[in-house]
Amino acid sequence: MVAYKSKVVERITLPSKERRTQALEAAGYNAFNLPADDVFIDLLTDSGTGAMSDDQWAALLQGDEAYAGSSSFDRLESAVADVMGFERVVPAHQGRGAENVLYGSLLSEGDVALNNTHFDTTRAHVSNQGADPVDCPVPGAHDPATNEPFKGDFSIERARDVVDEVGADRVPLVILTITNNSTAGQPVSVENTRRVRAFADEIDATFVIDACRFAENAYFVTRREDEFEDATVAEVAREQLGLADALVMSGKKDGLANVGGFVATDDEALFEQCKQRAILYEGFPTYGGMAGRDVAAMAVGLREAVEESYIEDRVEQVRELGAMLEEAGIPVYTPTGGHAVYLDAGATFPEIPAEQFPGQALVCELYREGGVRGVELGSFAFPETDRPELVRLAIPRRTYHREHFEHVVETAEAVLENRHEVSGLEIVSNPAVPELRHFSASLEPVSAETATAVDADSD
Template sequence: MPVYPPEPWRIKMVEPLRTTTRDDREEALREAGWNPCLLRSEDVYVDLFTDSGTNAMSDRQWSALMRGDEAYAGARSFYVFEEAVRAFYGYEHVIPVHQGRGGENILSRCLIRPGTHVPGNMYFPSTRAHQELNGATFHDVIVDEAHDAESEHPFKGDVDLGKLRAVIAEFGADAIPYVSLAATVNMAGGQPISVANVAETCALAHAHGIPVFLDTARAVENAWLVKQREPGWARASVAEILLALCAPTDGAVMSAKKDSLANIGGWIALRDPVLAEQARGLVLVYEGLHTYGGMTGRDMEAIAVGIAESVEEDHIRARVAQVEYLGERLDRAGVPITRPIGGHCVCIDAAAALPHVPRTDFPAQTVACAIYLEAGVRGVERGAVTAGRDPVTGVNRLPKLELLRLAIPRRVYTRAHMDLVADTVIAVHRDRDRIACGLTFAYEPRHLRFFQARFKPVSGASIFDTR
């Protein structure tokens, strides 16, 4: 069992949690259409649906809120925010947006035209949605080990350069507007990409005139994992590794709701001044003026402080150790999880946990419901529901990984909460044979269906065998 370091913070304010009964949770889940995403937060005891925007801000961040300059144009807070991004991520042109998907939308509209192709190290739902809505096809060029939950490969986020070369050879460089990289790779379980692979991927793409853009939402966690796993980086600071990850790339999109410890906000950062001016023009249309981009001055001040706090070694060490603690407890109890344990989440291999539930009956969604019913713990499906349908054939995509993601917010939960989560998951796994069936759609939205879909048991009134 890994050492659980004392949290490098102390509690100054508390938010009460509501304890519910099994009957309460069954009623709530049925009303939510067997989709934990649609539950009211007051009906959830430990919420691991996402680590996005659910972080606890520090006293320094709350103090920074009071310094917010709410001027519509040219607010002082923008320049504080801009300087923090430049200092810690190394990009010259910084354009605020309301959150990460706002940046994805702007970048896609700037660069993608119908019939183009975007290679990347595994898809992320909102990123691929913007790419497809603008007419591109996404191509997964991640290493094969990323699709194997049991593989201990230390850098499952790495690009397979042979796969990338094949995509370039098949479609031509002119049909590839950019390469889309993520650090870490969410859909593989928070798996990192190595500094060396980022550099090699950029060198290959740039040799063909193709820019590379990095999703940096969890790049600080990626930098910490590089420090632990990649030869030559053990003595470097997390801040130095973060700059090294960004240095070869042409720009980045950021959701500040993750690593930057904020509840809202994000940015696009670019090196090309012409592209930056194009992006600012679209931000004016879709987000707000280019010096606030849908955020308040208060938001920008809090993010600037959060960026600096995010690379503090004590913070990131404890943050990732908490994730590792939960993962190791589950692994030691025989719960199949994605290995190695990632930076922000523990992912249960639902296909291995429920081999009797067909992939077409959504075993990860089923496990998510079972865990919520057990003790009010909410996770999110990351499998066939999230993958959606092929836009051409309309057939459900069945990715190799069928995961239930337990994403841990930063500075929110204690070791006691992690033990409750572990005990809950272990209990559900021990009694998994009681799960008699999976789920099917009762309502299916067209895009990002895992957010708003409603389900029903494939047979009977419950997923559980009631004998």
């Protein structure tokens, strides 16, 4: 059942195919470089792209813009305590600002950070501290076809192998990302979270939950974990988050806001350390790089995120798009996660080798064919990692409807029908930070000579 109705609408138009082709070439075959006005259905990200509620818009008008001691911060602090269970909050302008504050406080040169799967900015922030980000996914996490309920879980066995290899003294940080964005938005069970908590205690490491999509994860727990079948999403969220020493949060996801983030902890020493670093990089501790009105809107959004009617509609909308694509014969990672449908580009373009980025080729063809913008999360975004060739179609919250999804499915069907005409891509310019190359690198279709050489090598 839809949990809301529209009060404000925005016109969108589908540019001509000629215009889309020109825009794609001008963008260097990188969807991040496309002008938003040239995009018809924008599924690049669910981060800060959703529609706010009327209560959030009201909070914007009531925002307190005081530099210090803002009442908007008091509202955020209260919401974090009520919804997430942590009393001390350090705000930041968005999630990666919060990552800089927290991981800059916890990591040093030569350290190792363990995560169920590092996302791009997390990996980059860990590396920026001179530390080594190591993924610990469970077996089957990278198999798009298996149908396990908690494919986002953290592998304790893999983590123990790493500790045995490098020593516990080099592993000061264990991170659990819920839901697991880099593993197709798959959820993490509370039981697994408890095991990670015990493991972190065992090696004397700080346990951090990346809580960007904590409400979506809690919804899956209520549907898939027997212990919590009678619990509310709000109850599960507090239970699961309460196992951590600290949270890092992008308010642009399950904060339902267009900007903002924070670190939350009850560890007094860590709180003070983060607060001082935030003053240096983000702003005074009661605004953290945000306008007071945005702090107030995020405070309201956190409370709305755990409302049963909202979160059920949110997750079921993602499931609906996944089911429509599957029914149309489009290869999809299953089961669908909480915020996005992940297309299996390797299965869509089996003739394009990984070094020619089949996922990025699929991103480009979805845009060229129907003005649909997604993002590659395979060998282009995560070089030198063993991950499937996926394309994420992230659904902005409270924004699109079934008619939009029907266009997405028709577009994907057209790409699949013409898949033998699609060539791979090669990079022509790279940014200095390899972990973030997918944000700004430029590509071009592979030349006939390159394609022939690759075919010869494979033979």
